Amino acid sequence: MTISAERPTKSVASSTSPPSPHQGVSWTQRPGWLSQHMGTAIIAAVLGYAFGHWLGNYVTSGYPYIANSGQNSSANALALIFAVVGWLLGIGALNYPLAKLVGKEADHETSVEGWSKYFRYTLDHKVVGLQYVVGVLLFLFTGGLLAMAIRTELLSPTTHVFGPGTYIEIVSEHGTIMMMMATSIILGPLGNYFVPLMIGSRRMAFPRIEAFSFWIFIAGYGVIFSALPYGGFPTGWTGYAPLQTQAGPGMISYLLGFAVIGLGMMAAGFNIAATIINFRAPGMTWSRVPIFVWAILSTAALLTLATPTLFAAGLFGVLDKTVQTAFYVTEHGGSSYLWENLFWFFGHPEVYIMALPGFGIVAEILPVFTRKPLFAYKVAAAGMIGVALLSFFVWQHHLFQSGINPDMRPLFMLTTELISIPTGFIFLVGMGTLYKAKIRFEVPMLFAMAVFFNFLIGGVTGVFLSDVPVNVTVHGGFFVLSHFHYTIMGGLLFAFMAGLYYWLPKMTGRMMNKKLGQWHFWTMFVFFNLTFFPMFIIGLLGQPRRVFTYAKNLQMLNDFSSISAFLLGFSFLIFFANLMWSMYIKPVKAPANPWDSLGLEWQTANPVPVYNFERIPVIMTDPYHYSEVGAPALADLGVGGSGDRVSSSGKSDK
Amino acid sequence: MTDTSRNQKPMSETPEEIEYELRGQIGSIWSGGRLFIGMYTFLLASLAFSYFYLRAANNGLLWRPHNITAPTAYGWTIWGLSLVAAVLVIFGQRRLRSGNVLDWQVAGWVGVACGLVALAAQIWEFTAVPFYPGSSGYASTFIGWSVINIGTLAGATYWLETTLARSHRMRRESGTASPELSSAATARLFRANVASMTYFWGFVAVSGALFLAMFYLL
Structure with a gap:
C-alpha cells in the first residue's frame, strides 16, 4: 500500500461545504463559560460530594459509625464516590458514554485555541501530555513539601514539631502521593505526548479513554488529599491491615484514592497498548x-x-469499612495477610511500572548524545519484557518477615534475584552504548548518566534486600527506605527530568536555559545523594521507618540528611525557576531539532500540527543509525510528493 | 469499545491513509476487547485468590460456619440469565454475519432484557442472603463477588444496549435497509464492535460458571 510516496490527495474539507464553526457540536463543548471545563467539574464534584454524603447518611443512618469519630463511613465513602462521578460529569467525560445509550456517535470536537484548552476534556494527545506534565508536577510538589515536613521533624529526636500521630499521617500522605504520582510520571506526560509521534501515528487508539485517564488521575489526587481533613491515615503508603481496619475515616480516602487512580492507570495502559499495537506507521516493524x-x-x-488487583484490594477494603465485610479482619474469618498479598501482587509490578519508562528514556537519550547506535537494541527490548514478566513472581519478598511459611522464602529470594538479570541487561546496554563514546554533556545527558549512578546503588542494595538473612536484619528500617528512594527517585525522577x-523543546517550542539546567542537575544530584546515602548507615544502625523519634546518637546523621534534603528541595526551586524563566520570562525559540536526534518525533513540524504528520510516514529503518556512513534514511515523510528523507545526521534532506 | 473516532477539524487525507487509519481503528477495537478481558480476568482472579486464601486459612474456623450458602436459586437464575444472554448474543452475531440484521436485533434486545433481569436479581439477592457481610470469610467474599458481578452485568448489558441503539440509529440516519452490512467505515467499525462485545459476553458466561461453582456448589 502506498502511504507516503507520491500520491493524490483527497481533501475531506473540500469535499463538503464549509462547515459552520460549531456544526454538530453540543453546547457543552463550545468554548466559553457555559461549556464544560475544570470550573464546572469542581462545582459538580462539590455537589456530588454533598449528595453522596446525604445519601449515605440517609441510607445507613444508625449503622456503621466509625469508632470515636462520630462519622458514618458509608456517608464518607459515598460522598467521595459521587464527588468523583460529579467531577467526571462536570468535565464532560461522561457525555459520550451517555449519548451512546441512544445510539449517538461522538460529537465533533471543537478545537479550542489558547490556554483554556488545558482545562478541558480534550482528545488531542499532545494537550493531554501537557496536562499530565502539570498534573504530575502538582503531585510532586505536594509530596515534596510533605517530605520537607518529615525531615524537619527528624532534625531532633527530642524536640518535636509534630506529634507522633500527625507525623505518621504526613509520612503516609507523602508516600501515597508520591507513589501515585510515580506510576504516571513518565507514561502520563511523555508517553501520551510522544508515543504517537514516535510510532508515526496521527492519533491515539482511544482518545476519550486517554483524556479520562488524566482527569480521573486528578480526581484521585483530590480523593487522597481528602484524607487530611478526615484526620489522615496511620498505615504508611502500604495500608497494611489490621492497622487499616482500625484506622479512622481518612483510611477510606486512601482506599478509594488508590482505586480511583487505579482506574486511571488501567485506562492509560489500555489505550497506550492498543495504540502501539495498532497504529504503528507502515514499515515500523517490531524491530524498528x-x-x-x-x-x-x-x-x-x-x-x-x-x-x-489493586482495584480489587481497594474495593474489598472499602467494603470492610462500609458494609462491614471481613476480608481483612482475622477475627471474623478474613485475613490481614490477604491485603498484604493483594497489595504486593500489584505493588511489586508497580516498582517496574515506575522503573521501565525511566530505562526507556535513558536508552533513548544515550545514542543521541553519544552519536552511537544503541548497543544491543534487541537485548534491551527483551530485558524490558523479561522484567515485566518476572515482576509478577516476586511479590512475596515483601512478606519475608511477616510470618509466611519459611519454605516459601528461598523460592521468592530466587525469583527476586532472577529479575536482576534482565535489569542487568538494560544496564549493560547503556554501558555498551557509552563505551568509547564522545559524550555531549548536555543537561538531559547529565540526568541520564545520573540514573546509572543512582540506580546502581539502588539496584545493588536491592539484591542485598532480596537475601533473606540480610532482609531479617534491615527490614522496616531506613536501609529499605534509602534503597527504594535510590531506585524510584534516583532512577525514575532523574530519568523524568532527563x-x-x-x-x-518539542512540546513547547522553547529551550530550557542550559545554565540553570546545569545548576538544577548538580544541586539535585549532589543533595539527593547526600540526603539518602546516610540513610543506609542510619538504617544499618537500627533506625526504624515511620517513627518520629530515634536514638540520640543518630542525630548528627539525621541532621546531615535533613539539611541535604532541604537543599534538595531547593534544587527543585531552581527547576521551577528555570521553567518559568525559559517558558515565560525570557523564552528562547527552540530549533526544530536541537539535539540532532534521529527520532521520528523530531521530524514533524514545529509546533506539532493537530494531526502530527502531514502524511503518514513510511518507516525504513530503526532510529539509531548515528554516525553510520551510508546508513539508510529513517523514514519517507511523504511531504510534497517526493518524500522527505531523514538522514543519519538527523537532518531532513529532500 | 467504539471510542476510536476523533472528529476534529477536517484535514487532507489520501484514500490509502483513510483505509490505514480505519484498519488501525478496527484493530484497536479487536485488541482493546481482548485487553479488556485480560484486565477483567486479573480482577476476577483477585477475587478467586481471596476466596481460596480465606478458605484455606479458615481463621477461627470462620470460613463458612455451618456450611451456610447463599441462596442457590438466585445463583442459578443469575448465571442462567447471563448464559442465555451470551448465547443469544453469539447467535445474533452469527445471524448478523449471514445478513439477518433483524434476527441480531431481536436476539440482542432479548439479551438486554436477560441482562437487566440478572442484574436486578443480583441486587435483590442482598435481601435474601442468610448471613451478615462480616460473619465469615465466605460471606465477605460472596459480597465482594456480588458487587463485582453487579458491575460486570451492568457493563456488559450497557455495551449490548449501546450497540443495538447504534444499529437503530444507523438505520434512521442512512435510510437504507441494512447499513450494518455495508462496506462503509461506520459499518465496519460497528461489526468489529459487535464481535468484541460478543466475545466479552462469552467471557461473562464462562467466568460466571466458575464463580457459580465456587459460591453455590463447592
Missing part, C-alpha cells in the same frame, strides 16, 4: 520500534494486568 516505546509498551502491559529537558 524506538526503545522508549518498548519500555512504555511493557509498562502499559503491567498497568493493564496488575492494576486490577526526558523533560530533552523533549520540552
